[in-house]
Amino acid sequence: MAPASVSSDAVQIATLNPAATAEVPSTWFGAGPSSVVYEFYGLTLFGTATGFSGPGTDCFTVVASDQVPDEEDDDPNNWELSGLVAWGCRVGDFPATIELLVDSSAPEETQRPLCERQRPPVRVRP
Secondary structure: OOOOOOOOOOOOOOOOOOOOOOOOOOOHHHEOOOOOEEEEOOEEEEEEOOEOOEOOEEEEEEEEHHHOOOOOOOOHHHOOOOOOEEEEEEEOOEOOOOOOOOOOOOOHHHHOOHHHOOOOOOOOOO
């Protein structure tokens, strides 16, 4: 995913690189065998073909990393999710975006104030 162009005074705090070791089971929340997976402070983000509310393109989903099923558990009847989930899809010229409320149900790493964290990388790597 390319960095979003900014038309406001908002500051982009990070550009995510694909996670080398993170995996999401194919078909879980729309993930496919070639879905790119990212990790960010206790969250896992992954590309999907469509969104939950209907067809879309260039979609992605975010969940708490501890909620992602093990890749070895290939029985979707065993998969469950309790907690944070959000998704977004591109609409025309507008890129996919997600707004996420960070509250007590979010992963602990996500709740820490940004100033306490190490500055994330800001370079794009395909």
